[in-house]
Amino acid sequence: MNDTKLILVLADQLCTQQPALKAAVPGRDIIVMAEVAEEASYVRHNRHKIALLFSAMRHFKIELEAEGYQVEYLSFESGTPSLEAAVASVIARTEVSEVVICEPGEYRLLEQMKYFWSSALGKPVTLLEDDRFLASHNDFADWAKGKKQLRMEFFYRKMRERYQILMDAGEPAGGKWNYDADNRVGWRNQVEIPSRPDITPDEITASVIDLVNAEFPDNPGDLARFRLAVTRTDAERQFDWFVENALGDFGTYQDALVEESPWIFHGLISMYLNAGLLEPLAVCERAERAWREGKCSLSAAEGFIRQVLGWREYIRGIYWLLMPEYKTRNTLEATRPLPNYFWDADTEMRCLSRAIEQSLDHGYAHHIQRLMVIGNFALLAGLDVMEVCDWYLAVYVDAYEWVELPNTLGMALYGDNAVIASKPYAASGKYIQKQGNHCQQCRYKPTKVTGPDACPFNSLYWRFIDKHIDKFGNNPRMGLVVANWRKRDPDEREVIVSWADKMIEDWT
Ligand code: FAD
Ligand code: DLZ
Ligand code: SF4
DSSP, X not given: OOOOEEEEOOTTOOSTTSHHHHTOOTTTOEEEEEOOHHHHHSSOOOHHHHHHHHHHHHHHHHHHHHTTOEEEEEOGGGOOOOHHHHHHHHHHXXXXXXXXXXXXXXXXXXXXXXXXXXXXHTSOEEEEOOTTSSSOHHHHHHHHTTOSOOOHXXXXXXXXXXXXXXXXXXXXXXXXXXXXXXXXXXXXSOSOOOOOOOOOOOHHHHHHHHXXXXXXXXXXXXXXXXXXXXXXHHHHHHHHHHHHHTHHHHTTTTTOBOSSOSSTTOOOOXXXXXXXXXXXXXXXXXXXXXXXXXXXXXXXXXXXXXIIIIIIHHHHHHHHHHTTGGGGOOTTOOOBOOOGGGTTOOOSOHHHHHHHHHHXXXXXXXXXXXXXXXXXXXXXXXXXXXXXXXXHHHHOXXXXXXXXXXXIIIIITOOSSSSSOSSOOOOOHHHHHHHBSSGGGOSSBTTOSSSTTBOHHHHHHHHHHHHTHHHHTTOGGGHHHHHHHHHSOHXXXXXXXXHHHHHHHHHO
């Protein structure tokens, strides 16, 4: 009996420790990897993302072959339309008994594979749970069961205990679970930002860059600036560099907004974690070791570990717990079309223009730019939630729906019926001014609420509170803001809201 298995490896599953590859037998099974039009164009992906994935796949193929695996690699030039077509074409010219795949990270693809592939391909299709994450679907569902509120903080504490990260004799290291309060320092040019080590694209990457430039002329992304790691070894080097040179200041300036640097002291590792080039537990353990060896403060290590062990796993848990219904939510009924400047950064709002520009050019913006600049603006202006989500899915090099959707719809847009955020992450220009130095370069004034030079975030903020006051009035975390707004002179309120109403067409 022929027991050769066809193992499909997706572009974001590039490690031998993923379950489908763990089950593969060199010499017997056939590994299939494919660069396909459907995956490369279901949104207008940033060219950096396509180049990263195609080049990393091509490098991974070489590694697998060196380990004795037979790999059928369909490059983009083969014109393969979809992953299903790729698998079908290999089945047609080989003898395989079964198709085995580590489950994909997007519901859209999971549904196709689960319900349609087996009959279309005429072979059994086995989907294995992706165990590269630290909480399984069942773990998360068990934790969520019976809870009225699914707060990240309590999930995170469970994960710390379970994996014994930053724990001392059953207690959180240093006596506190969370050092978030130390992580909100605004940028005033206090310390030098270290320059990032350069990775020169090798021949494989250079030819992928040419391909992507030629095939995706209308996508965002300036590939002359492509400096991403495309192998595990280089991704690990990048992470080592971060631990040695930036982790120390990561916590303090995690929320800072800086004109001069798109990444400040951030890790720049989400694209590697999500593609399989780094492992979440290993990076957490390394950050803990750095603290225990005295290389960084506890608050820096904890701040970093909370993101990976807490937020990243929690966000994924929410996605799989609540999809597909989750994607249909739109709590604040936000439907205003996305302004064109989301695709060319041409706006006079300096903070927004800088954040959008670097997102388009590099495929990267750090968390506070995504949440409190771009997301905050979309929230205040009532931009259409699905258009905004599709934009985030397109422009970032680390974007896959399992992580992009809950962050955008739930955290940034307060659109998921308050599952992720207990109050909207809404802020006026004052917050952006406090966190950094964009306002100094802006034609608007963060101190003004109305008038031609007033910061648009200010009147939009109060318009947002006014518009949704019925929804927020009973929210204890919004009580003070709502009370302050109600206390204001009605004429003054009217002036602010009408100014925002009058100007919103200009700003959006
Ligand atoms: P660092 O600041 O160095 O943090 C370390 C790591 O923690 C990150 O690499 C990431 O793996 C993890 N992390 C931190 N916050 C989150 C979070 N909220 N959710 C999941 N992981 C987190 N992250 C993505 O990986 N893909 C996305 O598509 C994505 N979309 C986002 C959309 C919005 C609106 C918001 C507010 C956040 C989004 N994030 C997304 C989360 C976060 O902004 C990025 O993970 C982070 O900016 C990546 O940069 P970094 O590696 O330098 O992160
Ligand atoms: C994002 C992406 C892109 C751009 N291209 C491919 C591809 O050509 N082949 C492939 O196997 N995967 C690709 N991907 C990643 C898939 O879309 C990804 O597996 C799903 O988004 C699920 O996370
Ligand atoms: Fe942004 Fe307003 Fe500051 Fe300009 S003044 S940079 S729009 S917060």
